[in-house]
Amino acid sequence: MECEVGDLDRMGEIATDLIMHCSARxxxxxxxxxxxxxxxxxxxxxxxxxxxxxxxxxxxxxAS
Known part of the structure; x- marks a missing residue:
């Protein structure tokens, strides 16, 4: 499960960064x-x- 948790954490970081620096312009x-x-x-x-x-x-x- 460690890989899955890491993937989720990274995707959350990416989403947060992009949303914070993004606008609909x-x-x-x-x-x-x-x-x-x-x-x-x-x-x-x-x-x-x-x-x-x-x-x-x-x-x-x-777990695999």
Whole structure:
């Protein structure tokens, strides 16, 4: 689970940095796209992490 936790933490840092330095202005549209992707990806990763966490907690799955 250490790798998954590290991935989640890094994606959170990326999302936070991009959102903090991003606005909807035309000259920063690429940064807005990246921030949107990072937040979407982080949400997806968190859902998967939560599902796997509970499976492991209940003994249904062994960490790989």
């Amino acid at each position: 035309e000259d920063s549209f690429h940064k807005l796209e990246l921030a949107t992707f990072a937040v979407w990806q982080m949400a997806k990763m968190l859902k998967e992490f939560r599902k796997n966490y509970y499976k492991r907690y209940q003994g249904e799955e062994v």
